[in-house]
Amino acid sequence: MPGPLDPGVNIIGATDPRRIRNFCIIAHIDHGKSTLADRMLQITGVVDPRQMRAQYLDRMDIERERGITIKSQAVRMPWVIRNGDKQGETAVLNMIDTPGHVDFTYEVSRSLAACEGAVLLVDAAQGIEAQTLANLYLAMENDLRIIPVLNKIDLPAAQPEKYAEELAKLIGCEPSDVLKVSGKTGEGVEHLLDEIVREFVAPVGDADAPARAMIFDSVYDVYRGVVTYVRVIDGRIEARDKIKMMSTGAVHELLEIGVVSPEMEKAGALGVGEVGYMITGVKDVRQSRVGDTVTGHNRPAKEALGGYKDPRPMVYSGLYPIDGSDYPALRDALDKLKLNDAALVYEPETSTALGFGFRCGFLGLLHLEIISERLEREFNLDLISTAPNVIYQVITEDMKESTVTNPSEFPEGKIAEIREPTVRATVLVPNEFVGAVMELCQGRRGTMLGMEYLSSERVELRYTLPLGEIIYDFFDQLKSKTKGYASLDYEPSGEQAADLVKVDILLHGEPVDAFSAIVHKDKAYNYGVSMAGKLQKLIPRQQYEVPIQAAIGSRIIARETIRAIRKDVLAKCYGGDISRKRKLLEKQKEGKKRMKMVGRVEVPQEAFIAALSTSDSPDPKAAKK
Numbered sequence: 001m002p003g004p005l006d007p008g009v010n011i012i013g014a015t016d017p018r019r020i021r022n023f024c025i026i027a028h029i030d031h032g033k034s035t036l037a038d039r040m041l042q043i044t045g046v047v048d049p050r051q052m053r054a055q056y057l058d059r060m061d062i063e064r065e066r067g068i069t070i071k072s073q074a075v076r077m078p079w080v081i082r083n084g085d086k087q088g089e090t091a092v093l094n095m096i097d098t099p100g101h102v103d104f105t106y107e108v109s110r111s112l113a114a115c116e117g118a119v120l121l122v123d124a125a126q127g128i129e130a131q132t133l134a135n136l137y138l139a140m141e142n143d144l145r146i147i148p149v150l151n152k153i154d155l156p157a158a159q160p161e162k163y164a165e166e167l168a169k170l171i172g173c174e175p176s177d178v179l180k181v182s183g184k185t186g187e188g189v190e191h192l193l194d195e196i197v198r199e200f201v202a203p204v205g206d207a208d209a210p211a212r213a214m215i216f217d218s219v220y221d222v223y224r225g226v227v228t229y230v231r232v233i234d235g236r237i238e239a240r241d242k243i244k245m246m247s248t249g250a251v252h253e254l255l256e257i258g259v260v261s262p263e264m265e266k267a268g269a270l271g272v273g274e275v276g277y278m279i280t281g282v283k284d285v286r287q288s289r290v291g292d293t294v295t296g297h298n299r300p301a302k303e304a305l306g307g308y309k310d311p312r313p314m315v316y317s318g319l320y321p322i323d324g325s326d327y328p329a330l331r332d333a334l335d336k337l338k339l340n341d342a343a344l345v346y347e348p349e350t351s352t353a354l355g356f357g358f359r360c361g362f363l364g365l366l367h368l369e370i371i372s373e374r375l376e377r378e379f380n381l382d383l384i385s386t387a388p389n390v391i392y393q394v395i396t397e398d399m400k401e402s403t404v405t406n407p408s409e410f411p412e413g414k415i416a417e418i419r420e421p422t423v424r425a426t427v428l429v430p431n432e433f434v435g436a437v438m439e440l441c442q443g444r445r446g447t448m449l450g451m452e453y454l455s456s457e458r459v460e461l462r463y464t465l466p467l468g469e470i471i472y473d474f475f476d477q478l479k480s481k482t483k484g485y486a487s488l489d490y491e492p493s494g495e496q497a498a499d500l501v502k503v504d505i506l507l508h509g510e511p512v513d514a515f516s517a518i519v520h521k522d523k524a525y526n527y528g529v530s531m532a533g534k535l536q537k538l539i540p541r542q543q544y545e546v547p548i549q550a551a552i553g554s555r556i557i558a559r560e561t562i563r564a565i566r567k568d569v570l571a572k573c574y575g576g577d578i579s580r581k582r583k584l585l586e587k588q589k590e591g592k593k594r595m596k597m598v599g600r601v602e603v604p605q606e607a608f609i610a611a612l613s614t615s616d617s618p619d620p621k622a623a624k625k
């Protein structure tokens with residue numbers, strides 16, 4: 001029989017599970033999750049107000065700058081119950097901060113699995129958005145209790161009454177049940193903390209069973225190696241236990257175990273329902289994967305917890321150093337990033353146009369952008385990235401099937417079938433933009449699955465779309481066609497056969513691998529014309545005529561010509577000033593060093609960069625709203 005709760009306030013170390021509430025905050029990006037989390041840390045006294053800095057939990061520089069959460073973190077806070085029969089007792093709240101972007105859905109879903117409840121946060125000036133729905137559905141799949149909360153009620157544009165109704169309709173409660181807070185001013189946050197203790201259930205588990213804990217995050221730290229965040233389901237894990245990873249069978253010595261509040265604090269053990277960290281001295285997050293089950297080596301559990309999935313790259317792109325001598329540095333940098341990112345995959349590849357580089361696989365576009373930005377910023381590398389593409393299954397007429405992650409791997413000869421990955425996309429828009437969104441989705445070979453009115457003015461549209469069609473500029477287009485009002489969320493939904501072709505770009509008869517692309521048959525011509533046109537503008541005239549052609553196999557579908565000329569840099573320099581002439585010729589020589597020879601054609605580096613970026617470059621941040 002469990003005894004009465006002891007009223008102690010020590011919240012570090014094994015805690016009575018009845019005291020614990022594990023919860024997360026789920027929200028559409030920018031609806032104020034991190035700000036609310038900050039306010040909770042402050043109100044519960046976990047962070048000294050003098051040390052408070054905005055977005056305390058977002059530790060990575062890029063995160064703070066972009067204001068988005070990439071890696072989830074967990075923090076423990078005490079909260080003294082203010083009313084009801086448990087008044088005066090200290091509850092232990094474990095708040096798990098989850099990433100909000102579609103690329104990281106798997107991480108969100110694991111973080112949710114570590115909780116009993118979710119605070120569903122909605123911006124009171126914007127209402128429900130696509131990721132509000134996606135995250136809510138994930139929370140419901142994990143059987144979480146939900147507290148609906150409207151945030152930013154301090155904003156003059158806030159319409160709490162209107163959106164309370166929308167939110168109530170969505171989750172099936174009364175509008176009066178929707179809490180109203182401001183993460184910025186702190187209004188309503190204490191009441192929310194009370195409700196978290198009252199509404200969410202305490203974790204249950206078998207304290208005497210063999211230990212089982214789920215990994216919901218795993219982060220590489222330069223000084224301590226991999227720090228693994230776990231939620232204990234059954235049993236107890238003690239400092240200096242030997243632990244076993246159930247998916248791989250690997251055994252590690254536990255060097256340290258503890259909780260985060262808000263910095264790491266060592267503890268002797270973690271028991272049922274507790275959330276904390278473990279350090280085992282492993283150096284690579286791949287040995288401590290999100291979703292895996294940790295058990296004791298001496299008394300292992302028989303069955304792992306469900307739901308483990310290997311991270312699977314969805315989008316591939318080639319990364320090449322602009323300066324070829326940076327190749328070893330790029331390899332070292334990728335090796336380092338891999339330590340912290342189980343989803344990043346890469347292998348060396350060479351391109352006739354770009355030299356030595358790596359073919360890298362990413363979870364999605366934001367992931368790609370984050371990795372290239374970190375490579376450039378943290379490792380000082382200047383990179384060219386090739387146009388992103390998805391994974392195709394190509395079956396040739398002799399029934400050979402190959403997986404194509406790069407246009408250069410596209411098989412020669414007759415093709416029987418090509419299969420491309422698709423996604424189920426949800427778009428939320430105000431009424432008046434429905435037509436524009438439909439037009440856009442149809443233009444991207446979308447198939448409509450359904451349409452629903454969430455309120456009199458907001459519509460949810462569901463489409464199946466080829467992933468390859470949305471990794472370019474879909475978000476940008478969606479945003480511009482809806483004046484920024486649409487929000488988008490998507491999840492993988494299998495494969496479909498498609499009429500795709502490989503378009504090559506030839507310079508003086510030589511294919512330039514970096515510009516090849518796999519596109520739909522109906523779009524091949526446009527791609528060819530626009531690429532040839534771009535290159536014609538970007539490549540300077542040479543001493544002979546250079547044709548630029550776009551071709552499907554041996555069939556030419558577009559052509560531009562760069563006319564011949566020898567640029568005479570001395571043309572404007574009459575008279576006998578030889579030193580000035582020499583200077584100009586030297587400068588011309590300098591310029592030529594930065595040229596790459598593609599066959600017989602000199603192409604400036606900038607041409608590659610410009611042709612591969614500009615309007616085709618996606619802006620994943622645009623996917624936010």
Ligand SMILES: Nc1nc2c(ncn2[C@@H]2O[C@H](COP(=O)(O)OP(=O)(O)OP(=O)(O)O)[C@@H](O)[C@H]2O)c(=O)[nH]1
Pocket residue numbers: 027028029030031032033034035036067068069099100151152153154155181182183184185
């Ligand atoms: N006026 C007002 N602004 C707020 C409030 N809460 C957050 N904001 C602002 O809204 C913006 C987004 O807030 P964040 O806390 O970064 O949002 P988030 O949901 O954590 O975003 P991600 O980390 O990208 O998922 C910031 O500019 C905040 O200052 C609030 O209660 N009132």
